[in-house]
Amino acid sequence: MTDSPHFKDWDLSHWAYLNGKPEADAVFKALPEDFVVTEQLPxxxxxxxxxxxxxxxxxxxxxxxxxxxxxxxxxxxxxxxxxxxxxxxxxxxxxxxxxxxxxxxxxxxxxxxxxxxxxxxxxxxxxxxxxxxLAGNHFDIRLKQVGMIDDLLRRLAVVKAHGVPNYFGLQRFGFNGNNLNWANRWSEGEPIRDKKIKGFALSAARSYLFNEVVSARINQQCFSTPISGDTFILAGSNSYFTDEIDATVLKRLSERDIYLSAPMFGKGDNPSQSDAAELEAKVLDEHPLWQQLLIEQGLEFQRRAIQLFPLNMEWKVDGEDVIVSFDLPSGAFATSVLRECVNFRD
Missing domain, CATH: 3.30.2350.20 (TruD, catalytic domain)
Structure with missing residues (x-):
C-alpha cells in the first residue's frame, strides 16, 4: 500500500498475527464497564x-x-x-x-x-x-458472549507465556484510518492549521510505518529471532544499540533484558545494519512522502520494542463471558493484546 492523497477508508486488518488469526469471537465494549483501565503513576x-x-x-x-x-x-x-x-x-x-x-x-x-x-x-x-x-495501566476487560471459548483460553495462555506484537492499536489511526488521510493531504502539500489534527496525522503516519515493519518481520519469520544488523532496545528504557548476535545477546533476549526493535521514523540515522536495515528500508521506502513529512516536522528517529509481554495476566470464565486482567507499560495497547486472542463482533 502506497501513500495516496485521496480520502478513503483504510483497511488495517492486514497486519500479520503472530500465531494466526483467532477462531474465537466475542462482543467487545458493549458497555463502558466492560473496559476498565486504571493508571499507574511512576x-x-x-x-x-x-x-x-x-x-x-x-x-x-x-x-x-x-x-x-x-x-x-x-x-x-x-x-x-x-x-x-x-x-x-x-x-x-x-x-x-x-x-x-x-x-x-x-x-x-x-x-x-x-x-x-x-x-x-x-x-x-x-x-x-x-x-x-505514566508507568503503565491496569486493565480489566469483559469479553461477552464468547464463541469458541476453548480457542480463546488456549490463546490467552500462549500470550501470557510468549507475548504479542507491540502494534499500535486502531484508535491511533482514527475512525476508518482518517488520521492517515490527514497525513496524506498534508504530505501532498495541503496546509493544515489545526495543531491537534497535525499531531494526530504525524502520530498515525509514524505508527503505521512501525506496524508495517513489525508485520513484515512476522511474515518473514524473524519476529522472535534476531537477524544480522538488528537494533536492540533496553527493557524499561528508550536506549538502543546494535550488536553482534552471540550467546550473550540471545541470553539477554530470553531473559527480556533487551528486546528486538523497529523504527519510529524521524530525522536522524537508522542504526540498523545489514539484513535488518534492508528489511526496514524496504518497508519504509513505500511511503516516501510520510518520511519526508516526519523529517520536516522535526520528529527525531527513535526505536520501539516489537514485542509486548502483558504482566500479571489472569482470566476467568463467567458463564458465556471471559474476564481478562493484565498490566501494560505506558504506550502499549490492550487491543493489541486482545487481537491475538479473539475477534471482535458487533
Whole structure:
C-alpha cells in the first residue's frame, strides 16, 4: 500500500498475527464497564505542594472533556490542568489529573462530580502532571458472549507465556484510518492549521510505518529471532544499540533484558545494519512522502520494542463471558493484546 492523497477508508486488518488469526469471537465494549483501565503513576505523591492531584473515575468521556470540565467548574485555565495520558471514551477509566493551586488555599471540589465523573482520591504534589509521566495501566476487560471459548483460553495462555506484537492499536489511526488521510493531504502539500489534527496525522503516519515493519518481520519469520544488523532496545528504557548476535545477546533476549526493535521514523540515522536495515528500508521506502513529512516536522528517529509481554495476566470464565486482567507499560495497547486472542463482533 502506497501513500495516496485521496480520502478513503483504510483497511488495517492486514497486519500479520503472530500465531494466526483467532477462531474465537466475542462482543467487545458493549458497555463502558466492560473496559476498565486504571493508571499507574511512576512516582509517589509527596502530600504537599502547589498541585492538587485528583484520581477521577470517568465514564463515557474522553480525557480532554474531563480537563475542560475541571477547568470550568474550578475556575482554572485549561493549561493549569495536567494529565499523563489519553484514555478511551468508551470505557471506565481511573485517571489522574493535576490542578495548579495555591498551597495555602483549599480547592472547592463540590462541583466536580456528576454522573460521569467521580473523585476517588486527592493528594498534593510538588510538580504538575505532565503527558507521558505514566508507568503503565491496569486493565480489566469483559469479553461477552464468547464463541469458541476453548480457542480463546488456549490463546490467552500462549500470550501470557510468549507475548504479542507491540502494534499500535486502531484508535491511533482514527475512525476508518482518517488520521492517515490527514497525513496524506498534508504530505501532498495541503496546509493544515489545526495543531491537534497535525499531531494526530504525524502520530498515525509514524505508527503505521512501525506496524508495517513489525508485520513484515512476522511474515518473514524473524519476529522472535534476531537477524544480522538488528537494533536492540533496553527493557524499561528508550536506549538502543546494535550488536553482534552471540550467546550473550540471545541470553539477554530470553531473559527480556533487551528486546528486538523497529523504527519510529524521524530525522536522524537508522542504526540498523545489514539484513535488518534492508528489511526496514524496504518497508519504509513505500511511503516516501510520510518520511519526508516526519523529517520536516522535526520528529527525531527513535526505536520501539516489537514485542509486548502483558504482566500479571489472569482470566476467568463467567458463564458465556471471559474476564481478562493484565498490566501494560505506558504506550502499549490492550487491543493489541486482545487481537491475538479473539475477534471482535458487533
Amino acid at each position: 512516582f509517589e505523591l509527596t502530600g504537599d505542594g502547589e498541585n492538587l492531584f485528583i484520581l477521577i473515575e470517568k465514564r463515557e468521556l474522553n480525557t480532554q472533556q474531563v480537563c475542560q470540565h475541571l477547568a470550568k467548574v474550578l475556575g482554572k485555565r485549561l493549561r493549569d490542568v495536567g494529565y499523563a495520558g489519553l484514555k478511551d471514551k468508551q470505557s471506565v477509566s481511573r485517571q489522574w489529573f493535576s490542578i495548579q493551586a495555591n498551597v495555602n488555599s483549599d480547592i472547592d471540589l463540590s462541583q466536580v462530580e456528576n454522573e460521569n465523573v467521580k473523585i476517588i482520591e486527592t493528594r498534593r504534589h510538588l510538580k504538575k502532571l505532565k503527558v507521558g509521566a
